[in-house]
Each structure stands twice: as C-alpha cells, then as structure tokens.
Amino acid sequence: MSKKTRPAGTLLYAQSGGVTAVINATAAAVIAEARVHGVKVLAARSGILGVLNDDLIDTSSLTRVGIRALAHTPGGAFGSCRVKLKSLEEDRARYEQLLETFRKHDVRYFLYNGGNDSADTALKVSQLAREFDYPLTCIGVPKTVDNDLAVTDCCPGFGSAAKYTAVSVRECALDVAAMASTSTKVFVYEAMGRHAGWLAAAAGLAGRNPDEAPHLILFPERVYDEAVFLAAVDAVVKRVGYCVVVASEGIQDAQGKFIADAGGGTDSFGHTQLGGVASHLAGRVQEVLGLKVHWAMPDYLQRSARHIASDTDFRHAQAVGRKAVQFALKGLNATMPVIRRISDSPYRWRVEAAPLEHIANAEKKMPEDFIREDGFGITEAARRYLQPLIRGEAYPPYGRDGMPKYARFDFV
Amino acid sequence: MSKKTRPAGTLLYAQSGGVTAVINATAAAVIAEARVHGVKVLAARSGILGVLNDDLIDTSSLTRVGIRALAHTPGGAFGSCRVKLKSLEEDRARYEQLLETFRKHDVRYFLYNGGNDSADTALKVSQLAREFDYPLTCIGVPKTVDNDLAVTDCCPGFGSAAKYTAVSVRECALDVAAMASTSTKVFVYEAMGRHAGWLAAAAGLAGRNPDEAPHLILFPERVYDEAVFLAAVDAVVKRVGYCVVVASEGIQDAQGKFIADAGGGTDSFGHTQLGGVASHLAGRVQEVLGLKVHWAMPDYLQRSARHIASDTDFRHAQAVGRKAVQFALKGLNATMPVIRRISDSPYRWRVEAAPLEHIANAEKKMPEDFIREDGFGITEAARRYLQPLIRGEAYPPYGRDGMPKYARFDFV
Numbered sequence: 001m002s003k004k005t006r007p008a009g010t011l012l013y014a015q016s017g018g019v020t021a022v023i024n025a026t027a028a029a030v031i032a033e034a035r036v037h038g039v040k041v042l043a044a045r046s047g048i049l050g051v052l053n054d055d056l057i058d059t060s061s062l063t064r065v066g067i068r069a070l071a072h073t074p075g076g077a078f079g080s081c082r083v084k085l086k087s088l089e090e091d092r093a094r095y096e097q098l099l100e101t102f103r104k105h106d107v108r109y110f111l112y113n114g115g116n117d118s119a120d121t122a123l124k125v126s127q128l129a130r131e132f133d134y135p136l137t138c139i140g141v142p143k144t145v146d147n148d149l150a151v152t153d154c155c156p157g158f159g160s161a162a163k164y165t166a167v168s169v170r171e172c173a174l175d176v177a178a179m180a181s182t183s184t185k186v187f188v189y190e191a192m193g194r195h196a197g198w199l200a201a202a203a204g205l206a207g208r209n210p211d212e213a214p215h216l217i218l219f220p221e222r223v224y225d226e227a228v229f230l231a232a233v234d235a236v237v238k239r240v241g242y243c244v245v246v247a248s249e250g251i252q253d254a255q256g257k258f259i260a261d262a263g264g265g266t267d268s269f270g271h272t273q274l275g276g277v278a279s280h281l282a283g284r285v286q287e288v289l290g291l292k293v294h295w296a297m298p299d300y301l302q303r304s305a306r307h308i309a310s311d312t313d314f315r316h317a318q319a320v321g322r323k324a325v326q327f328a329l330k331g332l333n334a335t336m337p338v339i340r341r342i343s344d345s346p347y348r349w350r351v352e353a354a355p356l357e358h359i360a361n362a363e364k365k366m367p368e369d370f371i372r373e374d375g376f377g378i379t380e381a382a383r384r385y386l387q388p389l390i391r392g393e394a395y396p397p398y399g400r401d402g403m404p405k406y407a408r409f410d411f412v
Numbered sequence: 413m414s415k416k417t418r419p420a421g422t423l424l425y426a427q428s429g430g431v432t433a434v435i436n437a438t439a440a441a442v443i444a445e446a447r448v449h450g451v452k453v454l455a456a457r458s459g460i461l462g463v464l465n466d467d468l469i470d471t472s473s474l475t476r477v478g479i480r481a482l483a484h485t486p487g488g489a490f491g492s493c494r495v496k497l498k499s500l501e502e503d504r505a506r507y508e509q510l511l512e513t514f515r516k517h518d519v520r521y522f523l524y525n526g527g528n529d530s531a532d533t534a535l536k537v538s539q540l541a542r543e544f545d546y547p548l549t550c551i552g553v554p555k556t557v558d559n560d561l562a563v564t565d566c567c568p569g570f571g572s573a574a575k576y577t578a579v580s581v582r583e584c585a586l587d588v589a590a591m592a593s594t595s596t597k598v599f600v601y602e603a604m605g606r607h608a609g610w611l612a613a614a615a616g617l618a619g620r621n622p623d624e625a626p627h628l629i630l631f632p633e634r635v636y637d638e639a640v641f642l643a644a645v646d647a648v649v650k651r652v653g654y655c656v657v658v659a660s661e662g663i664q665d666a667q668g669k670f671i672a673d674a675g676g677g678t679d680s681f682g683h684t685q686l687g688g689v690a691s692h693l694a695g696r697v698q699e700v701l702g703l704k705v706h707w708a709m710p711d712y713l714q715r716s717a718r719h720i721a722s723d724t725d726f727r728h729a730q731a732v733g734r735k736a737v738q739f740a741l742k743g744l745n746a747t748m749p750v751i752r753r754i755s756d757s758p759y760r761w762r763v764e765a766a767p768l769e770h771i772a773n774a775e776k777k778m779p780e781d782f783i784r785e786d787g788f789g790i791t792e793a794a795r796r797y798l799q800p801l802i803r804g805e806a807y808p809p810y811g812r813d814g815m816p817k818y819a820r821f822d823f824v
Contacts, residue, residue, distance in 0.1 A: 019586075019591065046593040049594065074583050075583070081591070082595045166814075167815065168713050170818065171433075171486050171716040171717055171818075172713050173487075174431075174485065175431055175487045175712045175715065177491075178427070178431045179488075181458040183493070184712075187712065294711050296712060299708040300708060301580050301583065301708050304586060305580070305583055307579050307720055387814065388814075390813075390814035391812065391814040401803070402578075402724075402799060402800075402801075402804065403582065404582070406583075
C-alpha cells in the first residue's frame with residue numbers, strides 16, 4: 001500500500017432479492033478486498049431500501065474474525081429486499097434519491113449484489129450519474145439460486161442449492177427404497193425454479209441411471225401432462241419398486257396454468273391451504289394410482305443450507321466479490337464480474353468483466369440439450385455442466401453446542 | 413480368537429419401522445462385532461418380512477470397505493418394513509414361522525433393530541422359543557427418530573434428525589431475517605413427531621432467547637388454540653420484524669382433532685391435496701393476519717440427512733450395535749442395549765442391558781418441564797438434555813463428483 005494512492009471516496013455495497021447460502025461470502029470478500037486498497041465500505045441496510053432511506057452500515061467496525069464469520073454465514077447479513085426500480089423515466093425520483101445518498105457519503109463505487117433486476121438498476125444508476133456528471137463506478141455482482149443470469153457461466157448461490165438438492169434427493173431416496181416393500185412407494189420433492197428448471201436438473205446428479213432416483217424430473221421447460229406423468233410413475237413403481245419424483249415449482253399445464261397455483265385451495269377445515277406442486281402431485285398419485293406417497297417441500301431450506309455449501313460455489317462467491325472491488329477501482333463502470341468456464345474436466349474457470357447491458361434484461365434459459373428426450377431426466381451435457389458446481393464441501397465451523405458458528409450481526 | 417470357542421449358530425439381524433440416518437451404522441457395528449467373535453451374520457430382507465419369507469442376505473460377502481461404507485450410508489440397506497405382529501395368541505402362526513426360519517438357518521441370536529413394536533416382537537419371539545425349547549437369544553436394538561423408547565436415555569437416529577432440524581431452522585431464519593423488510597414475514601417449519609414433540613423441541617436449540625428463531629414452537633403436548641397462536645405470531649412480528657414457527661406434525665385442537673388432518677382437502681383444481689400442519693398454519697397466517705408467509709415440510713429429508721449426522725448419535729448407533737452382539741453372545745436374552753446418561757456436561761454415557769419387557773409396550777413422553785411455561789418454547793432442562801445429542805459432525809466421505817459416497821447395495 002505504501003506506494004499506492006488511497007483511492008478517493010467510499011464504496012457502497014447492497015444485497016438484493018432472495019438471499020443465498022453464499023451471498024455473505026461475496027460481501028466478506030468485498031469488504032476484505034476494499035480494505036486491502038484502503039477503501040471504506042458502507043453497506044446498505046435492507047438492500048436498495050437502505051440507499052433510498054440513507055440507512056447505511058459502516059463496515060469498519062467489523063473485525064477480521066467478523067469478516068471470516070460473515071463469509072460462512074448464510075442469509076443476507078445486511079438485509080436484502082424485493083424492490084424493483086422501474087425505468088429511469090418512470091422512477092426518476094427514486095434514482096435521483098440514490099444519487100443523493102451517494103453524494104452525501106462521497107460514494108464513488110456502487111456494488112449491487114443481485115440478479116437481473118439489480119443489474120438493471122446498477123446500469124440505470126450509472127447512466128444517471130453520467131448524466132449528472134457525478135463520478136460513480138457501478139458494478140453488478142452476480143447472485144441467485146435461480147442460475148438465470150446471462151453471460152456468466154453460473155451464478156453464485158446456485159451451486160450450493162444444487163448440492164443441497166442432489167444430496168437431499170439421494171438421501172430420501174435411500175429412505176424410500178428401504179420402506180417401499182410395505183410403506184411409501186412414491187416420494188415427491190419440490191424444487192425452487194419458477195421459470196427455469198436449474199435446481200430440478202441438479203437433482204438429476206443424485207442418480208446415474210434411469211433406475212436410480214430421481215426417476216422422474218418435472219421441468220418448467222416441458223408442459224406438464226398429468227396422464228403422461230401418472231403413467232410414468234406407475235411404470236417406475238412396477239419396474240423399480242418405488243419412484244422418486246423431483247418437481248420444479250414452475251411446471252405448467254398445456255393451458256399455461258401453474259400447477260403450484262393449485263394451492264390456495266381449501267382444506268378440510270374449510271380454510272385456505274397454501275399448497276404447491278408437491279402436495280398437488282402427491283394428492284394425484286394417491287388418488288389416481290392408490291399408492292402411498294410422501295412429499296417434501298424444503299422451500300428456503302434449499303437456498304440457505306450453508307451447512308452443505310459447495311466449495312466451488314463458495315469460491316465463486318468470494319471471487320466475484322474480490323473482482324467487483326478490483327473492477328470498481330479500475331473504473332470498469334457498468335460491468336459485472338462473471339464466471340467464465342474454461343474447461344469442464346478438470347474444472348477450470350476465471351472471472352471476467354462483462355457489460356451490464358448484456359445482462360440487465362436478459363434471462364438465461366436452461367439449454368434444450370440438458371433435458372433428456374423423454375422429458376423426465378437430464379442428459380450427459382447437463383451433468384458435465386452441473387457436476388463441477390457442486391464439487392467440494394465448504395463446511396462452516398461448528399461450536400461445542402453442535403451448531404454452526406454463524407455470525408450474529410445486529411445489522412437487520 | 414485362538415483360545416476362544418467359536419460360538420454355535422448364526423446371528424440374524426433385521427431392521428424395522430421408519431429408517432434413520434444412522435441405522436446402518438448400527439448394522440455395520442453388528443456385522444463387524446460378530447466377525448470379531450467368528451459369528452456368521454444373516455440379515456433379513458425388508459425387516460421381519462424377510463424372516464417370515466425366509467428371504468435372508470448373507471453378509472459374509474461384505475468387505476471391510478463395504479462395512480465402513482454401510483456405516484455412513486443413510487436409509488436401511490437391508491430394507492425395513494412397517495409390519496406389526498400382534499399378540500402371541502392372535503399371530504401365533506407367524507411367530508412360529510419366524511422360529512421355523514431360525515431353525516432352518518441355525519439362528520441362535522436374533523437382533524431386531526427398531527422401536528417399541530420391534531421390542532415387543534423380539535420379546536414374544538423369545539417367549540415362544542423358550543416354550544418350544546429352542547435355544548435362542550433375542551435382543552432388541554434401539555432405533556427411532558421419534559425418541560420415544562422407554563428406559564434408554566435417547567434413541568439412535570434422533571440426534572441426527574435433531575441436528576438437521578436445529579441447523580435447518582437457524583439457516584432459514586437467517587434467510588427470513590434478511591428478507592422480512594419487504595417480503596416474507598412468517599416462516600413455518602413442520603417437524604416430524606405425531607405423538608411427542610422431541611424434534612420440534614430440538615429446533616429450539618437454534619435460538620438462545622425469545623427474539624431468536626424459532627420464536628414459536630407448537631408441541632403435540634399442548635392443545636393448539638388458533639386464536640392464541642395467531643396473536644402470538646402477530647406479537648412476534650411486531651416485536652422482532654418476522655416470526656419463525658416450528659410446528660410438530662402431531663398438534664391437535666381442543667377437540668383432539670389433528671391439525672395435519674386438515675390436509676386431504678381440495679385444491680383449486682378440485683383435486684385431493686395432501687396437506688399437513690405447515691400448509692394449514694401458513695394459510696391461516698396469510699388469511700387472518702395478512703402477512704406474507706413461506707413454509708417448509710422436510711418430511712423424510714429430516715430423518716435421512718446423513719450429511720449432517722450428529723457424531724454423538726453416530727457413536728450411539730455403533731455402540732448399541734456392538735453391545736447387542738456382546739449381549740447376545742453372553743446370553744442376555746430378551747434385553748436391549750440402552751444408553752444410560754452419566755452426566756450432561758461433560759457429556760458422558762454408557763450402554764447397559766435393559767429388559768425388553770420394560771420397553772416393549774411403553775412410550776417415553778417428553779418431560780413436562782421441557783416445555784416453557786407459555787407453551788411456545790423449550791426450557792433450560794430441555795437444552796441440557798438435547799444439546800449433547802446433536803454434538804459433533806459425523807460427515808460422510810464425498811467423491812470427486814461432489815456427492816456423499818453412500819454405499820449402493822443390491823439388497824433391496
């Protein structure tokens with residue numbers, strides 16, 4: 001540091017959208033890297049809301065131990081939010097409010113850690129800053145268990161949720177296999193993924209052949225046909241003795257109706273019952289096929305399961321955090337550090353800068369050739385892509401009380 | 413072995429009822445310990461069914477590596493079943509069928525790995541053997557995530573499910589805390605436990621004070637009063653900003669109706685929807701309080717989660733397996749190796765022989781003083797009891813593919 005000039009201004013970091021098992025690893029890397037360069041880091045409380053409300057947290061008080069603890073703590077330590085800014089024209093007042101907060105704290109670097117929407121917001125903020133001649137470098141930092149960001153090979157957060165999914169499905173399949181002779185014959189596991197079947201596809205890593213669970217995966221990329229599905233379940237039970245189904249929450253029927261919306265029905269007390277895909281499918285299997293069925297809906301558990309985080313994912317999350325700071329200090333305005341895959345096996349990757357405008361309003365779909373021809377499984381191409389992302393175990397440290405030593409901050 | 417006489421006859425091992433993350437660790441210990449004494453081990457395929465149908469697996473083909481892999485593989489490698497034999501009078505023909513299989517294979521030691529029902533079956537078999545003057549030593553080996561066996565301090569399988577529960581609840585609580593300002597305010601987690609709230613209680617280890625999740629635990633030991641519950645949720649959300657609820661599947665209202673039976677209602681497609689406690693509670697919170705709610709139902713995931721197994725539990729599971737063989741060879745007929753706690757802190761325990769007749773038709777309830785006075789949390793007494801049981805991480809080995817190296821046997 002001795003020969004370098006300390007960069008002017010403050011770095012503002014904010015978390016956005018659904019949190020993940022490793023978004024705090026990105027935050028920790030941002031803070032640590034900024035310190036190396038002598039840059040002060042403020043973090044917005046509850047994402048962009050904190051910027052709008054001038055509610056910022058000074059991270060200078062975090063010790064080295066605290067930063068390390070932050071890196072292995074799931075959730076979003078500074079708070080996140082689901083607030084989407086509209087276009088510059090429609091939401092101009094709010095964008096100007098952001099600039100106001102930046103001015104007040106001499107923020108010269110804005111790092112926005114989120115998905116598509118956040119990339120879009122970061123891009124618009126950078127445009128507005130230029131318009132107002134305010135010296136600001138905006139960086140989008142990738143994060144989402146949905147794995148649907150364009151340009152980047154994968155999204156930090158996805159690999160850990162994918163590992164959780166594949167491991168959980170293999171485990172419950174071993175349970176069902178043991179019980180099937182006299183008890184549960186069908187098990188339905190509901191995976192997150194409203195628009196794309198990335199996590200459902202990851203479940204496919206639990207088995208190596210059609211007789212190994214998951215026997216049937218239901219992707220949102222394929223129309224859900226109940227008759228075809230039930231016939232397939234029946235066939236698997238007859239062949240294997242039991243059937244493990246992984247269903248993406250986003251599956252739709254031929255009319256484009258989400259099966260998950262079957263929930264919101266009425267339970268036998270006459271009250272609203274929040275359902276989902278798994279409870280619906282389980283009901284149909286029991287009703288039509290007369291088979292004993294169990295089902296699981298891990299919901300947030302799958303995206304917060306830091307205890308089974310993928311080491312690849314953890315390293316990705318830290319790398320994009322470090323690079324985001326480096327890109328910011330280099331003035332690479334309106335970019336995002338993205339993961340570029342160099343080879344599948346051995347798995348090699350690097351982080352590159354990509355323009356936010358290529359990411360902001362795009363959505364990466366799962367490639368067509370990742371889904372098996374019968375629509376119920378994954379291909380070798382999918383395996384080659386997915387497998388490195390769940391590799392390695394980045395375990396958190398545990399205390400004498402048997403619990404992970406997750407940090408407890410008072411930020412939110 | 414040189415000076416010892418090889419014991420006469422074969423040892424038959426069978427798994428019974430719902431499987432756990434560590435029942436195979438018990439099986440592996442049984443096989444390994446029997447080999448030390450030169451005793452051949454047969455395992456029944458699909459529990460007692462295999463004995464009734466003379467469908468036995470010779471474990472001699474298992475290598476040392478195979479036995480080690482068995483020890484860290486969840487589920488029941490030999491298959492389990494849900495078949496309860498009735499009284500000796502009512503089911504005499506089937507009991508005699510068991511003896512027939514024993515005679516055929518010169519079985520002198522019968523180890524039945526299960527819960528209350530299995531202890532009862534083992535006891536009855538021993539009575540019948542004596543009646544027929546057949547030389548047989550029957551041992552019940554404890555196992556159940558329900559933790560409801562009498563005499564033993566705890567049941568192998570429970571500690572790992574408890575650890576899964578506490579860790580998962582802490583993780584999803586961190587997620588909800590980050591999102592609560594603009595999104596999910598209430599999260600409901602459904603824990604197994606139809607008759608006793610042991611696993612729901614274990615969730616209490618995730619927090620240390622009333623403001624830490626889980627904020628509300630619903631025990632089957634307490635009457636579920638909707639108005640009181642909803643008022644409590646509302647109060648927590650106002651005080652903390654969000655509320656994490658852990659509900660035992662066994663909660664009942666004042667009329668003794670299981671809330672879980674609210675499931676089996678009709679979804680908006682007009683079809684049967686399998687529900688449960690969490691989906692019902694989530695529906696009520698949304699409908700009455702108007703709060704955004706998410707819910708999770710891990711179901712089998714909680715009892716098969718070998719990836720987060722408790723080391724204490726793993727050691728218990730192995731110890732009861734080893735001791736079961738030793739007790740069998742000593743002729744301690746109609747006993748069960750039970751875990752006796754010597755002290756909480758430091759946690760010390762040993763395995764003792766207890767008469768099956770004290771265990772067979774009993775059910776251990778959770779002590780009254782484990783539930784907080786307001787009915788929504790656990791006491792310090794509960795913590796002292798539960799904490800040692802989730803201590804330590806007995807991780808399975810992982811492969812280069814990022815998946816646990818669970819054994820794949822062709823037994824079932």
